[in-house]
Amino acid sequence: MTPEEFRVAGHALIDWIVDHRLASEDRPVRAQVAPGDIRSRFGPPPTTTSSVDDLLSALERDVAPGVMDVQHPMHFGWFPSNASLSSVLGDLASSGLGGLGISWESCPSLTEVEEVVCDWMRQLTGLSDAWSGTITDTASTGTLTAVLVARERSTELSQNQGGFQAEPKPLVVYTTAQAHSSVAKAALLAGFGWENIRTVDVTEATQAMDPRSLQEAIAADRAAGKRPCVVIANVGSTGVTAIDPIAEIAEITTSERVWLHVDAAMAGSGMLLPELRHLWHGVEQADSISWNPHKWMGTILDCSLLYLRDTAHLTAVMSTNPTYLQSAADGEVTQYRDWGIPLGRRFRALKLWFQLELDGVEAIQTRLRRDLANAQWLADQVEAAADWELVSPLTLQTVCVRHHPPTADGSVRSPAELDAHNQAWVHRINESGRAFMSTATLNDQWMVRVSIGVTATERRHVEALWKMMQDEAAVA
Ligand SMILES: *Cc1c(COP(=O)(O)O)cnc(C)c1O
Numbered sequence: 001m002t003p004e005e006f007r008v009a010g011h012a013l014i015d016w017i018v019d020h021r022l023a024s025e026d027r028p029v030r031a032q033v034a035p036g037d038i039r040s041r042f043g044p045p046p047t048t049t050s051s052v053d054d055l056l057s058a059l060e061r062d063v064a065p066g067v068m069d070v071q072h073p074m075h076f077g078w079f080p081s082n083a084s085l086s087s088v089l090g091d092l093a094s095s096g097l098g099g100l101g102i103s104w105e106s107c108p109s110l111t112e113v114e115e116v117v118c119d120w121m122r123q124l125t126g127l128s129d130a131w132s133g134t135i136t137d138t139a140s141t142g143t144l145t146a147v148l149v150a151r152e153r154s155t156e157l158s159q160n161q162g163g164f165q166a167e168p169k170p171l172v173v174y175t176t177a178q179a180h181s182s183v184a185k186a187a188l189l190a191g192f193g194w195e196n197i198r199t200v201d202v203t204e205a206t207q208a209m210d211p212r213s214l215q216e217a218i219a220a221d222r223a224a225g226k227r228p229c230v231v232i233a234n235v236g237s238t239g240v241t242a243i244d245p246i247a248e249i250a251e252i253t254t255s256e257r258v259w260l261h262v263d264a265a266m267a268g269s270g271m272l273l274p275e276l277r278h279l280w281h282g283v284e285q286a287d288s289i290s291w292n293p294h295k296w297m298g299t300i301l302d303c304s305l306l307y308l309r310d311t312a313h314l315t316a317v318m319s320t321n322p323t324y325l326q327s328a329a330d331g332e333v334t335q336y337r338d339w340g341i342p343l344g345r346r347f348r349a350l351k352l353w354f355q356l357e358l359d360g361v362e363a364i365q366t367r368l369r370r371d372l373a374n375a376q377w378l379a380d381q382v383e384a385a386a387d388w389e390l391v392s393p394l395t396l397q398t399v400c401v402r403h404h405p406p407t408a409d410g411s412v413r414s415p416a417e418l419d420a421h422n423q424a425w426v427h428r429i430n431e432s433g434r435a436f437m438s439t440a441t442l443n444d445q446w447m448v449r450v451s452i453g454v455t456a457t458e459r460r461h462v463e464a465l466w467k468m469m470q471d472e473a474a475v476a
Pocket of ligand 1: 079140180234236238263264266304
């Protein structure tokens with residue numbers, strides 16, 4: 001494809017994207033396809049070329065139907081996966097520039113715009129200048145990086161000798177049952193092993209980590225000849241958006257000389273609002289933080305931020321510095337390849353830059369506040385309704401609910417009956433394509449998570465959802 005051909009095709013693609021976005025409300029939320037449906041629309045490898053028009057028709061006909069519309073105003077599943085069009089433009093600019101991010105020298109702008117944007121985001125979320133940031137693909141990668149760096153701090157860079165396998169004492173990771181699956185995955189990949197992942201008790205009402213239990217678990221491990229290494233705390237856990245008490249946990253990790261990583265993947269966007277920053281009070285005493293602009297804030301996937309205080313230690317763990325990448329600028333510049341696992345990186349900073357310049361922080365803040373108010377409205381309806389339970393206190397924008405269908409004789413339903421009932425009504429709504437919500441268990445009992453925060457979702461959509469929930473849950 002020549003640049004001039006790209007110009008024409010690019011305009012056509014942008015037009016297609018705009019039409020697709022504008023038609024969101026006419027589509028079902030959930031992709032109405034069965035496993036294998038999409039694959040079966042593809043034949044053998046193409047041997048001739050297509051026109052752009054034909055290809056866009058095929059995109060519309062064969063691919064788009066298999067995309068769950070998470071930008072749909074009636075999408076309340078998992079978490080808001082907003083893809084602001086301003087950031088889409090930045091993504092396109094990144095791809096179109098075709099730069100190579102393997103060192104400062106290979107693309108100075110890539111490194112320096114990333115430094116600027118990470119520092120802007122630091123300021124916009126109220127963090128002190130003790131923190132330095134980098135953009136990773138996902139929070140999973142951020143947590144894995146933090147766990148690896150924590151392991152090497154506990155072992156004083158054991159990687160330079162026999163590695164952690166030569167350590168006399170097993171290293172231990174601490175988190176709660178609310179932690180995202182990426183936390184256990186990071187610990188397993190970093191070699192800790194299931195036996196060395198502690199599930200610290202939570203306070204029942206809030207599902208937040210109980211600092212006393214953390215202290216006790218650390219003491220018990222020390223007594224058993226193990227070495228406490230890292231605590232991974234949640235600010236906005238995956239299930240019920242639990243907020244662990246960071247300040248109290250940080251007091252323990254500081255005195256115990258244990259690394260503290262804060263997983264704020266979902267709630268980090270909320271830190272753009274000064275009135276929510278109490279949620280991560282104490283975060284300045286942590287060692288690392290990760291959060292995802294690619295969720296509620298709305299930067300197109302993939303864009304996750306990882307902040308650390310001790311970047312000298314980070315680069316000591318991650319640096320390899322092969323001769324073919326050395327340049328005269330070394331020592332004066334940031335080499336992001338020494339801040340994480342991959343060598344080559346995309347110019348992701350452009351997406352954040354474009355979004356901040358074109359949408360503006362104030363508009364983003366206004367949208368987040370709208371979503372908080374909508375979540376509060378729904379939580380209020382649930383609390384006021386006779387047969388509905390707010391399963392967990394509302395901390396952010398995800399409303400966790402359960403319906404308790406009345407019985408003729410006033411008897412209480414068994415847990416199994418409640419599970420079947422709640423899964424049935426939410427399944428009917430999801431299948432219909434009218435709206436989408438996720439289900440998850442809390443203490444082995446199913447609940448429904450209504451995650452509010454898609455850019456297109458207004459109060460009327462939440463009202464429509466609440467009516468739909470009540471109607472469907474009333475079906476026998
Ligand atoms: C979404 C989420 C993650 C994982 O994020 P990825 O960027 O998809 O890896 C981790 N932790 C929490 C609390 C999350 O909400």
